[in-house]
Amino acid sequence: MAGRVDLDGNPINPMTICMIGAGGFIGSHLCEKLMSETPHTVLAVDVYSDKIKHLLEPTSLPWNGRIQFHRINIKNDSRLEGLIKMADLTVNLAAICTPADYNTRPLDTIYSNFIDALPVVKYCSENGKRLVHFSTCEVYGKTIGAFLPEDSPLRQDPAYFVLSEDASPCIFGPIEKQRWSYACAKQLIERLIYAEGAENGLEFTIVRPFNWIGPRMDFIPGIDGPSEGVPRVLACFSNNLLRHEPLKLVDGGHSQRTFIYIKDAIEAVFLMIENPARANGHIFNVGNPNNEVTVKQLAEMMTQVYSKVSGETPLETPTVDVSSKEFYGEGYDDSDKRIPDMTIINRQLGWNPKTSLWDLLESTLTYQHRTYAEAVKQAMSKTTAN
Ligand SMILES: NC(=O)c1ccc[n+]([C@@H]2O[C@H](COP(=O)([O-])OP(=O)(O)OC[C@H]3O[C@@H](n4cnc5c(N)ncnc54)[C@H](O)[C@@H]3O)[C@@H](O)[C@H]2O)c1
Numbered sequence: 001m002a003g004r005v006d007l008d009g010n011p012i013n014p015m016t017i018c019m020i021g022a023g024g025f026i027g028s029h030l031c032e033k034l035m036s037e038t039p040h041t042v043l044a045v046d047v048y049s050d051k052i053k054h055l056l057e058p059t060s061l062p063w064n065g066r067i068q069f070h071r072i073n074i075k076n077d078s079r080l081e082g083l084i085k086m087a088d089l090t091v092n093l094a095a096i097c098t099p100a101d102y103n104t105r106p107l108d109t110i111y112s113n114f115i116d117a118l119p120v121v122k123y124c125s126e127n128g129k130r131l132v133h134f135s136t137c138e139v140y141g142k143t144i145g146a147f148l149p150e151d152s153p154l155r156q157d158p159a160y161f162v163l164s165e166d167a168s169p170c171i172f173g174p175i176e177k178q179r180w181s182y183a184c185a186k187q188l189i190e191r192l193i194y195a196e197g198a199e200n201g202l203e204f205t206i207v208r209p210f211n212w213i214g215p216r217m218d219f220i221p222g223i224d225g226p227s228e229g230v231p232r233v234l235a236c237f238s239n240n241l242l243r244h245e246p247l248k249l250v251d252g253g254h255s256q257r258t259f260i261y262i263k264d265a266i267e268a269v270f271l272m273i274e275n276p277a278r279a280n281g282h283i284f285n286v287g288n289p290n291n292e293v294t295v296k297q298l299a300e301m302m303t304q305v306y307s308k309v310s311g312e313t314p315l316e317t318p319t320v321d322v323s324s325k326e327f328y329g330e331g332y333d334d335s336d337k338r339i340p341d342m343t344i345i346n347r348q349l350g351w352n353p354k355t356s357l358w359d360l361l362e363s364t365l366t367y368q369h370r371t372y373a374e375a376v377k378q379a380m381s382k383t384t385a386n
């Protein structure tokens with residue numbers, strides 16, 4: 001830890017970080033690395049702490065005293081401003097961010113992603129504190145290419161699908177497609193933060209994650225989350241594999257995504273935190289353009305990898321088609337393709353992702369199998385007995 005320097009060779013001084021949403025998937029990885037590799041202090045704010053329990057107890061941990069957990073719902077807690085004032089930097093991760101909620105709980109989604117983030121932005125701006133705010137790749141919505149005829153050769157031209165922070169438009173569906181409630185709320189909070197920077201000098205960085213995946217993402221329904229809950233695709237497919245049931249392909253699984261390993265992505269966030277002069281005032285795509293697959297290909301790859309790590313033979317029919325209406329309900333819509341332009345993050349922070357999709361699935365599914373296989377087996381035998 002001694003002698004740590006930033007990208008310009010300047011010493012990095014220990015700082016206090018107010019991390020809101022620290023108990024979630026990304027927050028837990030960020031806290032873990034901040035504790036083990038830096039001298040920084042974290043004021044961890046969340047309503048849940050299960051995913052960071054291993055960092056909070058026992059008190060003999062080497063970083064004891066450098067991480068404090070504050071069980072706070074930022075919707076209605078006056079302690080928030082005090083914590084932001086005590087910190088040098090606020091990282092805001094708190095959000096409802098599972099697609100199954102966007103069309104079924106659109107009000108909660110809009111409040112969580114816009115209204116609840118407002119005081120955070122205001123306290124940072126009024127108190128002259130730096131803000132790193134987590135937005136999403138969903139602010140791009142659909143690609144321009146999605147509106148071209150199916151057989152148009154222009155669909156192959158990167159200009160019609162690569163998503164750039166400073167050039168691509170944000171293309172959402174009609175209001176009745178409530179899927180876009182999340183993307184729209186995130187877009188408006190980005191615009192507000194940007195305006196606070198322009199008019200009031202707020203020092204900010206906006207992060208647009210492109211499908212970060214890895215251990216501790218979401219929950220396995222009926223094990224550490226509600227049985228009827230629908231998490232994001234990694235946890236949905238993991239759940240199917242653990243239960244030996246076919247993976248469900250929504251509308252044929254034709255949508256494309258680029259997946260990045262959480263540990264690669266966290267390195268990018270570290271560079272932003274510790275290089276304010278290079279990160280302030282910027283919006284950064286953080287993804288891995290080399291890891292593109294259709295959801296169907298992801299299902300096939302996860303089936304193969306899970307078989308390798310668990311030693312279990314895959315089902316003869318490993319996938320099944322399901323309509324989006326049946327799976328998510330009325331008002332669902334989808335992003336067709338998401339390839340991040342890496343020019344800005346490369347130029348400002350010299351960062352590049354490293355881990356291939358196969359490798360990141362292998363380590364993640366090893367974790368899923370080790371963590372959940374026994375619990376799933378027991379839950380399934382109980383159901384059968386009843
Ligand atoms: N994981 C990804 O690939 C991804 C992609 C795009 C955007 N993001 C964004 O990154 C951020 C973190 O995502 P994640 O994957 O870690 O999700 P997550 O759901 O695991 O973490 C969010 C955390 O925020 C907490 N939270 C929510 N509302 C709160 C409130 N009112 N008060 C206190 N805590 C609250 C939750 O309890 C949860 O622990 C979100 O803003 C999300 O929109 C993530």
Ligand SMILES: O=c1ccn([C@@H]2O[C@H](COP(=O)(O)OP(=O)(O)O[C@H]3OC[C@@H](O)[C@H](O)[C@H]3O)[C@@H](O)[C@H]2O)c(=O)[nH]1
Pocket residue numbers: 097098099135136137138209210211231232233234236237248249250251253255257295334335
């Ligand atoms: O069981 C499933 C689950 C999901 N899917 C599909 O898999 C794709 C990915 O779904 P995810 O649940 O991971 O979520 P998405 O990639 O659509 O959105 C995510 O992206 C960025 C973040 O802001 C959010 O974390 C989330 O909105 C979608 O096309 C979805 O329809 C399936 O085919 N089967």
